Amino acid sequence: MLRDALLAFGIIFAVYTKLRVAGAPIGPGEAAIALWLLVTLVREARRDIVWSQASRVLAAFWAAFAAALCIGTMVSFVLAASTSRAHFLHDCAAYAMLAALSVLAVTQRDAARRLRRTVAILVALGSVTLALQIAEAFGAFDLPIEIWFYDRLEGWSTNANQLGLLSLALTLLALHLAETAQRWTTRCLALAGSVMPVAAGVLSKSDAFILTLAVAVPLLLAVHAARAMREAARHPVMPSFIALVSFALAVPAAMGVATLAERFTMSAQSAGQVLVTLEPNLERDVGYRTELLALGLHEAAASGFLGLGPGPHLRRPANLRQPQWDDTPNFEAHNTLVDLLMQGGILALIALGGLGYATLRQCGRAGLVALPLLLLGLAAFGLSHFIVRHPLVWLVVAFALTQHRTTPRPADPASARGAPVNRHGRQPMGLFPRPLRGA
Numbered sequence: 324m325l326r327d328a329l330l331a332f333g334i335i336f337a338v339y340t341k342l343r344v345a346g347a348p349i350g351p352g353e354a355a356i357a358l359w360l361l362v363t364l365v366r367e368a369r370r371d372i373v374w375s376q377a378s379r380v381l382a383a384f385w386a387a388f389a390a391a392l393c394i395g396t397m398v399s400f401v402l403a404a405s406t407s408r409a410h411f412l413h414d415c416a417a418y419a420m421l422a423a424l425s426v427l428a429v430t431q432r433d434a435a436r437r438l439r440r441t442v443a444i445l446v447a448l449g450s451v452t453l454a455l456q457i458a459e460a461f462g463a464f465d466l467p468i469e470i471w472f473y474d475r476l477e478g479w480s481t482n483a484n485q486l487g488l489l490s491l492a493l494t495l496l497a498l499h500l501a502e503t504a505q506r507w508t509t510r511c512l513a514l515a516g517s518v519m520p521v522a523a524g525v526l527s528k529s530d531a532f533i534l535t536l537a538v539a540v541p542l543l544l545a546v547h548a549a550r551a552m553r554e555a556a557r558h559p560v561m562p563s564f565i566a567l568v569s570f571a572l573a574v575p576a577a578m579g580v581a582t583l584a585e586r587f588t589m590s591a592q593s594a595g596q597v598l599v600t601l602e603p604n605l606e607r608d609v610g611y612r613t614e615l616l617a618l619g620l621h622e623a624a625a626s627g628f629l630g631l632g633p634g635p636h637l638r639r640p641a642n643l644r645q646p647q648w649d650d651t652p653n654f655e656a657h658n659t660l661v662d663l664l665m666q667g668g669i670l671a672l673i674a675l676g677g678l679g680y681a682t683l684r685q686c687g688r689a690g691l692v693a694l695p696l697l698l699l700g701l702a703a704f705g706l707s708h709f710i711v712r713h714p715l716v717w718l719v720v721a722f723a724l725t726q727h728r729t730t731p732r733p734a735d736p737a738s739a740r741g742a743p744v745n746r747h748g749r750q751p752m753g754l755f756p757r758p759l760r761g762a
Contacts, residue, residue, distance in 0.1 A: 326366075327437055330359045330428075330718075331444035335452060337714045338489045339479035341468050348413070356424060356714060363427050370432065377429035377724035380681045385422040387674035391667030392418070395630025398668075404631050407653045414633030414666075417712045424714060428721040435725040442496050442722055446516040449493040453478070453519040460526065476526035487529025488704055492715055493520035494536065495697035496722075498543060502693050531707065535700035539693070546692045611640040612657065612707070619656035623664040630668035637665075659705035675711075682723045689726040698723060 336342060337352030344350070349357075374382075399406055431437060456478040460470055468479060475483040497520065500513035524532040615637060622636050639654040656662050663671045679702070686695040701716055710716050 324440070326359060326362055327441040328444050329355055329362070331441050331448055333359055334441075334445055334714050334718050335448050335489075338485055339452070340481045340485070341477075341479045352714075353420075356420065360420070360423050360427065363431055364423075367427065367431055372430055375429060375434070375725075377434070377685075377721070378426060380678065380724060381422075381426050381429060381721070384674050384678040385426065387677075388418070388667060388671055389422075391630060391670035391674065392633055394670065395626065395667050396632030398626050398629045399631040402626065402631075404626075404636070405652055406632065406634050406636065410653060411632065411634040414712070418633065421712070421714060421717050425717040425721045428718065429725055435727065438718075438722045438725055439500075441718070443500060443513075445718075446493055446497045446500065446513070449489065450516050450519040453490070453493075453523040457519065457522055457526065475528045476523065478523065478527075483527040484529055484531075484704075484708055487524055487527040487532040488701075488708070488710065488713065489715065490520040490524030490527060490529075491532045491535055491700050491704070492697060492719060493517070494524065495539060495693050495700065496719070498539075499691065499693035499697070502543070502547075502691065531700065531704045535696070535703055539696040539700065542696065543692050614640055615654075615656045616658060616661055619658070619661035619665055623661070623668065626665075626668065628664065628668045630664070630666050630671060633666055635662075655709050657708055659709050659711060662709045663711065678720070682720055686723050686726055691726060694719075694723050694726065 333352050333355030335352065336350065337356065339352065340350060342350055342352075398404075428434065428438060456470060456476070458464065459466060459468075460476055460478075470476065470478050472483055476486060477483045478486045480486045480489070494517045497513050497517035500516070501510045504510040504513055521536070524536070618637050622631065635655045636652050637654045637656060638652050656665070659675075660672060663675060667674075679698070683695055683698060686698070697719060701710060701719065704710055
């Protein structure tokens with residue numbers, strides 16, 4: 324229990340980068356993760372390690388990713404490409420920690436139960452810390468931390484998008500816990516854990532958060548409404564009532580999320596002049612992001628799409644809001660696909676695509692809805708941010724890979740008359756049921 328709480332603490336506070344000591348490369352979150360890695364490694368070294376399917380998937384990904392980075396580094400030496408040594412070492416250390424974190428998380432004893440407990444603590448701790456930040460944002464108390472960036476809530480994170488990423492993960496993890504809960508009390512507590520992340524995500528004005536939530540909530544309700552309607556054929560009273568309520572809530576939920584998005588992202592319209600002021604900034608953002616993507620693809624092509632190794636490889640654009648331009652290539656494209664293409668080439672993208680497919684496939688086998696939507700939401704964030712160095716992302720991936728179906732599939736009525744079952748105790752499923760012997 325304490326070890327799971329330590330991991331949850333580390334994941335949460337790794338996002339709160341403003342809590343680091345000034346100039347320190349790590350903070351309380353990274354220190355807690357390092358301690359969890361040490362304790363878990365010592366505990367698991369005492370027993371024979373059993374390589375599960377999740378362990379093999381993650382080990383294969385990290386092996387291919389490490390090979391891609393090594394090839395990229397050698398290409399960088401051959402081309403005599405200029406690379407920031409500090410950023411190179413930072414990425415190497417970050418990838419090593421994340422590889423150990425994800426593999427140990429799925430290899431530890433009783434990994435599925437431990438990770439579910441970690442996620443539950445993560446949602447609870449995240450709700451408490453976000454409630455404190457929202458209270459501070461509205462003047463309940465004052466800390467020597469700047470938590471607003473103009474009208475966007477940054478909280479204890481370096482920028483508002485980091486807070487939006489955390490809010491998205493906590494919201495959909497809470498919905499997943501509610502989706503898979505066995506008791507109503509647990510389900511209600513899990514749903515309560517999504518309130519503060521939704522509020523913080525809306526205040527952060529993250530477009531990826533708003534769009535993902537606008538798609539996820541109605542879809543989640545619609546899927547469960549369809550399941551309840553299917554169940555109503557066998558139990559026509561309560562499930563049909565639940566189906567009607569869920570279906571009736573789907574449209575208002577979508578409208579509510581859209582209204583919140585419009586309320587907080589278009590509030591500048593009331594001022595009139597503010598909207599005019601923001602348009603040049605938006606145009607400039609689009610311009611420099613397009614420039615970065617073009618430069619990133621050019622660097623990747625120059626390496627023969629083999630990559631240039633860890634670290635950033637672009638020069639900072641001169642038209643940013645706070646220009647700190649210099650001639651050193653110490654800037655990233657802020658797009659996960661392009662940045663990985665620059666670092667590890669095509670092999671890194673293939674490894675990432677294979678991992679994403681395996682993770683979504685496992686969630687599909689488990690019959691889940693909220694967790695695959697969270698994975699797709701993280702992918703959406705990755706289109707405008709470099710997210711593979713976030714420990715939160717790898718906890719979600721490890722958790723998704725350990726998911727299994729907790730309730731049996733609806734069996735054919737013939738199973739009650741002695742139909743053959745598989746080794747899991749369920750009748751084999753297929754498009755055409757097998758006839759009974761002697762029929």
